[in-house]
Amino acid sequence: MFKPSFFITTLFLSLSWIAAHAQSFDFPDAPKNPQIKEKVVKSCTACHQSAVVVQQRLSKAAWTKEVDKMIKWGAQVDPADRDAFIDYLSVNFSPDKPAPEFPRTDASQ
Amino acid sequence: MISRRDFVRTTSGAIAAVGAMHPLLSWAVDNSYNISGKDRMVVRSSQFLDLEMPPEFATSWITPLNHFFVRNHMLAPDPIDVADWRLNVAGSVEHPLSLTLSDLQKFEQHTVVSIIECAGNGRGFFRPQLPGIQWGRGAIGNAQFSGPRLRDVLQKAGLKDSGKHVMFRGADVVLGKVPPFIRSIPIEKALDGDTLLATHMNGQPLIHHHGFPCRTLTPGWVGSASCKWLTDIKVLDKEFEGNFMKPGYRFPNHPGKPGEAINPDDTYPLTALTVKSLIALPAESQSNNRTIHLQGTAWAGEADITRVELSTDGGSTWKPAKLGHDHAKYAWRLWSYKWKAPRSGDYTILSRATDSQGRTQPATPVWNPSGYLYNTYDQVKIHVQA
Numbered sequence: 001m002f003k004p005s006f007f008i009t010t011l012f013l014s015l016s017w018i019a020a021h022a023q024s025f026d027f028p029d030a031p032k033n034p035q036i037k038e039k040v041v042k043s044c045t046a047c048h049q050s051a052v053v054v055q056q057r058l059s060k061a062a063w064t065k066e067v068d069k070m071i072k073w074g075a076q077v078d079p080a081d082r083d084a085f086i087d088y089l090s091v092n093f094s095p096d097k098p099a100p101e102f103p104r105t106d107a108s109q
Numbered sequence: 110m111i112s113r114r115d116f117v118r119t120t121s122g123a124i125a126a127v128g129a130m131h132p133l134l135s136w137a138v139d140n141s142y143n144i145s146g147k148d149r150m151v152v153r154s155s156q157f158l159d160l161e162m163p164p165e166f167a168t169s170w171i172t173p174l175n176h177f178f179v180r181n182h183m184l185a186p187d188p189i190d191v192a193d194w195r196l197n198v199a200g201s202v203e204h205p206l207s208l209t210l211s212d213l214q215k216f217e218q219h220t221v222v223s224i225i226e227c228a229g230n231g232r233g234f235f236r237p238q239l240p241g242i243q244w245g246r247g248a249i250g251n252a253q254f255s256g257p258r259l260r261d262v263l264q265k266a267g268l269k270d271s272g273k274h275v276m277f278r279g280a281d282v283v284l285g286k287v288p289p290f291i292r293s294i295p296i297e298k299a300l301d302g303d304t305l306l307a308t309h310m311n312g313q314p315l316i317h318h319h320g321f322p323c324r325t326l327t328p329g330w331v332g333s334a335s336c337k338w339l340t341d342i343k344v345l346d347k348e349f350e351g352n353f354m355k356p357g358y359r360f361p362n363h364p365g366k367p368g369e370a371i372n373p374d375d376t377y378p379l380t381a382l383t384v385k386s387l388i389a390l391p392a393e394s395q396s397n398n399r400t401i402h403l404q405g406t407a408w409a410g411e412a413d414i415t416r417v418e419l420s421t422d423g424g425s426t427w428k429p430a431k432l433g434h435d436h437a438k439y440a441w442r443l444w445s446y447k448w449k450a451p452r453s454g455d456y457t458i459l460s461r462a463t464d465s466q467g468r469t470q471p472a473t474p475v476w477n478p479s480g481y482l483y484n485t486y487d488q489v490k491i492h493v494q495a
Contacts (some may be wrong), residue, residue, distance in 0.1 A: 046284075046285075047284045047285055047287075048154065048156055048157055049154050049155050049156040049157075051152070051153065051154045051155065052154050052157075052242070055153065055154075055242070055243045056238070056240055056243070057238040057243075058238060058240055059237065062239075062240060065240075066240050072286065073285050073286050073287045073288075074284070074285020074286035074287065075285065095237060095238050099233070099243070102151050102152055102153060102161075103142050103151075103152050104142065104149045104150060104151055104152065104163075105142045105143065105144045105147045105148065105149060105150045105152060105160065106142060106143045106144075106148075106149075107148055107149055108143075108144075108145070108146060108147060108148045108175055
């Protein structure tokens with residue numbers, strides 16, 4: 001007999017598995033400034049994959065240089081959001097964070 | 110209310126169900142990394158495509174194409190139709206040229222076996238951490254490249270005496286206001302008989318990821334000196350001035366302590382690669398029996414490898430490895446060493462190479478703010494069981 005609780009638990013565990021295996025290239029939420037995450041994602045991934053950002057482990061000074069370089073190179077960042085971008089990136093991708101796991105391509109000859 | 114027993118039963122069943130679904134879920138997650146012609150490569154970025162060779166694949170003298178690393182600074186162009194493709198040769202030449210692939214094939218064809226290594230290979234090991242692709246140990250490969258010599262094409266165009274540098278541009282797509290990826294090499298290297306306009310790699314036409322239909326091969330130099338999807342060659346009277354010549358791809362004349370600022374004017378453009386070794390097997394964290402066949406490669410840019418040594422005691426003592434027979438000027442050299450571990454336990458294996466210029470890999474990296482030319486001893490940590 002079909003048991004809703006079994007289905008829901010299976011779905012939950014499946015989604016958790018996907019999240020765990022896909023999380024390496026995800027941007028974390030920003031509870032204190034929920035909108036900034038979406039702005040960072042939109043600006044950064046307009047040109048390159050999130051992985052290019054998520055693999056960095058930089059100080060606030062280094063993130064400041066990177067954000068300013070990317071703005072110079074055409075990243076769409078509202079000037080009012082610049083400091084929040086730097087704060088978000090330097091909090092979430094700081095030197096003390098563990099390195100992300102990188103996926104591999106499929107097997108192919 | 111759900112009882113503890115029911116919760117355990119339901120969760121256990123669900124875990125079993127998820128386990129059964131694992132291959133399907135794995136496909137769902139990994140399918141986005143089905144990169145044509147590439148086999149189990151580490152995805153540092155899928156856009157722009159940056160793929161790293163896992164070190165355990167470095168056991169053959171010629172790296173198979175499906176294990177050769179990929180480094181793109183920009184968006185790869187759409188696959189190029191040879192009928193539409195032209196290679197323009199201009200600048201300080203008497204007769205500018207517009208060559209088809211068929212034209213290139215009429216020049217004398219030359220073959221060179223060479224490494225290509227990204228200047229940033231190993232960047233991920235620098236401390237403090239540095240911005241850029243966080244390459245590990247495998248942004249390197251050794252392949253057989255074929256095509257006309259750049260020298261012959263420049264001479265057909267009537268190279269002028271005023272030409273001092275040769276600039277390359279490829280068809281990769283520049284987004285936003287990013288400076289195009291244009292670099293130049295000095296005329297002496299451009300006229301070297303081993304610098305190629307390569308149309309073939311490992312005996313077959315270049316694949317798209319490696320620059321079809323034509324790329325430069327500037328052998329022994331940092332990978333950025335070898336331009337993919339080549340469309341334009343321009344002879345200049347001086348070094349090209351652009352972001353990827355300065356501040357990009359430069360090394361401090363006087364490297365400082367880790368984290369120290371560098372004066373951009375006290376730097377030089379990167380050219381030849383440095384001396385380096387790579388332990389392919391055993392792989393990191395691998396469990397082994399006591400008798401182990403250590404294998405790997407070593408390279409030194411434009412110099413020859415003269416010695417590879419291994420240490421299993423933290424660098425106190427070093428034993429020479431046996432160098433492989435296959436040998437070419439710009440190629441890597443395979444090495445091997447049979448080692449019997451004295452007892453079971455955890456070990457760190459170190460390798461270091463020495464070259465014909467007398468350079469030996471250092472114990473600590475030479476820090477520089479862009480994370481180039483990381484070449485300290487290679488190492489793997491393994492477990493030995495009796």
